[in-house]
Amino acid sequence: MKLKTFILSAVIAAAACVSACVSPAAKQYEEPALADYFKDTTSGVKNGGVQMVTINTPKGKFKVWTKKLGNSPTMKLLLLNGGPGATHEYFECMESFLPGKGIELIYYDQLGCGNSDNPKDTSMWDLPRYVEEVEQVRQALHLDKDNFYLLxxxxxxILATEYALKYQQHLKGLIISNMMVSCPDYGKYANEVLAKQFDPKVLARIREIEAKGDFANPEYMGLLIPNFYEKHILRMPAAEWPEPVNRAMGKINQSLYVTMQGPSEFGISGKLLTWDRKKEIKGLSVPTLSIGGEYDTMDPKHMEWIATQVQNGSYLYCKNGSHMSMYDDQHTYMRGLTRFIKAVDAGEKKVEL
Structure with a gap:
């Protein structure tokens, strides 16, 4: 009887010790109660988490639209849309994955995009100005090094990379999704790798239309959609593309897109033509995840290389994914993204995915 009592006491003591020794980092893996995650902590009239942020620019004050979904004290993910000139809406797929893991989502339409003000001034479409805009949004939303993840x-x-190079002290984690850190390398990949996958006659006709600047010609998109978009942007028939993607792409600010990217998705010719940060990213110490897809418009090997150049890099490879890997290799993308955010939250700097 005494032996049984001793064993029982030892088990209880051991259990108590294990409980007491659980580190704060390990506890962060616990998913929050539903009521806590969805609790609206704002004052006044509730509006579903929408906040219009006033930003100061060289051309005056404007408002940009943000909306948060959920509450997490340590994992707040601010999303920067692509295009340039699309909207936050194609990120809505994340609602099916991240909230269930306790990660707070913050949607944000950049100036000139979606629900935000559109000054209709091409001088405003400028990378350094957008960096300062993100910083003002960060401050307004009270994001900091203890909770701020930027995707x-x-x-x-490009915008996230440039922001981190200037303001990484405010970041907890950085995610560069489906983007190289060199536009010259991006153009080279398009010309030397992707172009060679085209039927030569189709490519010749595309180049002919582009040379004439006849981008409004319906034949142009008629050739690009089956030969490029359905193979390298989102790998499914365009008629079956998810509604949030079509909604976001249908609202693209063409002025912003053409100014920054150029009129063609197939290569680059706008303001970003010479943007290159291959050398500078070695200075990034914030935990950084680079995501690449096998069929992407961007070179997946380059995106894997990014993870070896930053000081605390991780790489997520979507073997079935293209440029929109969050849709065409969805489970790989979401599982890896969630793993990275939660691992960094638990104190890891480099994450095996």
């Missing part, structure tokens, strides 16, 4: 997709990846 930029496509053009948003």
């Amino acid at each position: 930029g997709h496509s053009w948003g990846g």
Whole structure:
């Protein structure tokens, strides 16, 4: 009887010790109660988490639209859309995955996009100005190094990279999704790798239309959709593209897109033509996840290389994915993104995915 009592006491003591020794980092993996996650902490009239942020620019004050979904004290993910000039809406697929893991989503339409003000001034479409805009949004939303994760997709990846190079002290984690850190390398990949996958006659006709600047010609998109978009942007028939994607792409600010990217998705010719940060990213110490897709418009090997150049890099490879890997290799993308955010929250800097 005494032996049984001793064993029982030892088990209880051991259990108590294990409970007491659980680190704060490990506890962060616990998913929040539903009521806590969805609790609206704002004052006044509730509006579903929408906040219009006033930003100061060289051309005056404007308002940009943000909306938060959920509450997390340590994992707040601000999303930078691509295009340039699309909207936050194609990120809505994340609602099916991240809230269930306790990650707070923050949608944001950049100036000139979606629900935000559109000054209709091409001088405003400028990368350094957008960096300062993101910083003002960060301050307004009270994001900091203890909770602030920044995800930029496509053009948003350029913006996120540039932001981190100037303001990484405010970041907890950085995600560069489906974007290279060199536009010259992006153009080279388009010309030397992707172009060679075209039927030569189709490519010749595309180049002919582009040379004439006849981008409004319906034949142009008629050739690009089956030969490029359905193979490298989102790998499914365009008629079956998810509604949030079509909604976001249908609202693209063409002035912003053409000014920054150029009129063609197939290569680059706008303001970003010479943007290159291959050398500078070595200075990034914030935990950084680079995401690449096998069929992407961007070179997946380059995006894997990014993870070796930053000081605390991780790489997520979507073997079935293209430029919109969050849709055409969805479970790989969401599982890896969630794993990265929660691992960094638990104190890891480099994450095996």
